[in-house]
Amino acid sequence: GENVEQHPSTLSVQEGDSAVIKCTYSDSASNYFPWYKQELGKGPQLIIDIRSNVGEKKDQRIAVTLNKTAKHFSLHITETQPEDSAVYFCAANNFNKFYFGSGTKLNVKP
């Protein structure tokens, strides 16, 4: 099956700085890559996604890039704010199943 690896496991940045989280996947058949934000005690919430026919997608301060050849995709958060502090998960969608990375705990220091 698919294997998704996510790095780093923790990330601490100063408010206003950028944060980058990287994921790799193993199965070239995976074609949809969502990113989720999870706050303490809550379920994951989709923040951005990208499909395999697109190389980059932006939504205000958040962007995702996809390199199909290298099988990796990244989440970029610019101008970080304290409310961005949470756990972020990447995922790969492969034949009706979703495979998740192990998560990155982002801490934005005021």
Add this chain to the structure above:
Amino acid sequence: DAGITQSPRHKVTETGTPVTLRCHQTENHRYMYWYRQDPGHGLRLIHYSYGVKDTDKGEVSDGYSVSRSKTEDFLLTLESATSSQTSVYFCAISEGGNGETQYFGPGTRLLVL
């Protein structure tokens, strides 16, 4: 928020007892999923359903069974709970299974003593 509820939200049970968790949706989505979340493992798929009475296994299906008799309800049963099944369980829904957005429920925290 997507109309997904999970019940119970918290449960403590003893080893060897059967446990059933319920996921209810009001979105009429075709696909429903059960995941478990453990530290260092992210979310792992247990089972999913692609329609009434249509289910398939995920990565970690041993010791779990599911049933879907109505579009809106997806039940997860731990046939004989073990301490290794202590976890947070999330239900998710999506309109389709391939390339469609998943929406997650609030989770059920299960402790098996």
